[in-house]
Structure formats: C-alpha cells, structure tokens
C-alpha cells in the first residue's frame with residue numbers, strides 16, 4: 001500500500017551550486033551524499049519533516065538525468081511515494097494498465113528499493129515507488 005510522499009527528486013546541473021542554494025534557503029547544515037552508478041546519479045539529500053529533497057545530478061552523459069536536463073532543463077524530476085509492499089503495488093498497477101519503467105524493484109539511493117512508473121501513464125508526472133530494503 002502506498003502510504004506517503006517519501007521524497008522529491010530534483011534534477012540539477014551542478015550539485016555543489018545547488019547544495020549552496022538549498023543551504024541558503026532552508027539552512028541545511030549537512031547533506032547526505034551518495035553516488036548510485038547503476039542509476040547514473042550523484043545525489044545530495046536532506047530531510048524536511050520526513051520528506052526528503054533529493055538533488056540529483058548526472059554522473060555521465062548517458063544518465064537519465066542528463067537526458068531529462070537536455071530536454072526540459074533543471075527542475076522537479078520525480079515524486080517518490082513510499083509503499084510497504086513495492087512488488088505487489090507494481091503487480092497491481094501493471095495489471096491495471098499503468099505503464100511501468102520497472103516491473104521489478106531496483107536498488108536506489110539510501111538502500112531503498114525503487115521502481116518508476118512511466119509518465120505517459122501518470123499525467124506527465126514521473127512517479128517513483130520506494131520501500132526500505134529489509
């Protein structure tokens with residue numbers, strides 16, 4: 001079951017510059033830093049009352065973030081919803097005709113299991129499901 005917003009992913013060109021900007025706006029003192037080579041991303045994140053903001057830069061030109069920025073520029077990339085049963089939610093959504101980027105969960109940042117729905121099925125919003133890896 002999908003229970004809450006987990007994080008908002010923001011595509012950025014320059015992660016250091018973005019961290020400085022977010023520090024200025026929110027007074028963030030430290031970011032969680034992580035690279036996820038399998039997803040092609042460099043991540044800096046912080047949390048606001050249980051909702052993470054993930055600044056995400058491309059690790060290479062073939063990264064999905066590089067493609068996104070080339071097409072649409074910097075900005076909100078995806079909204080991630082936490083679920084307590086990621087595989088059964090994916091099965092349910094797939095059976096309901098929602099186009100899935102991943103039919104099985106992948107490992108993302110924060111050791112979370114993640115899977116994306118295709119924005120063509122979700123009104124143009126790239127939605128991610130995520131669940132802590134047990």
Ligand code: ZN
Nearest residue numbers: 007009080128
């Ligand atoms: Zn995400």
